[in-house]
Amino acid sequence: xxxxxxxxxxxxxxTIDEEQIVAMLSRPNWASESMFGFVEGLIRLQEIEPxxxxxxxxxxxxxxxxxxx
Numbered sequence: 001x002x003x004x005x006x007x008x009x010x011x012x013x014x015t016i017d018e019e020q021i022v023a024m025l026s027r028p029n030w031a032s033e034s035m036f037g038f039v040e041g042l043i044r045l046q047e048i049e050p051x052x053x054x055x056x057x058x059x060x061x062x063x064x065x066x067x068x069x
Contacts, residue, residue: 011024015042015045015052015053015054016052018056021054021055022056025038025056039058042055042058043055
């Protein structure tokens with residue numbers, strides 16, 4: 001079986017390894033919508049399977065407060 005071209009450069013990480021998650025989030029080549037989906041997916045997984053996810057401190061900034069930064 002051969003992987004599709006979209007899979008090139010995919011890096012598997014463990015959701016219980018905070019250091020890997022921080023390293024992944026620190027990469028400069030994220031598209032904003034991709035990072036949003038990744039983080040929201042981790043947050044949701046932590047809500048439904050808390051033993052399977054160890055997240056670093058992540059804050060959501062919404063609305064007009066974001067514009068001031």
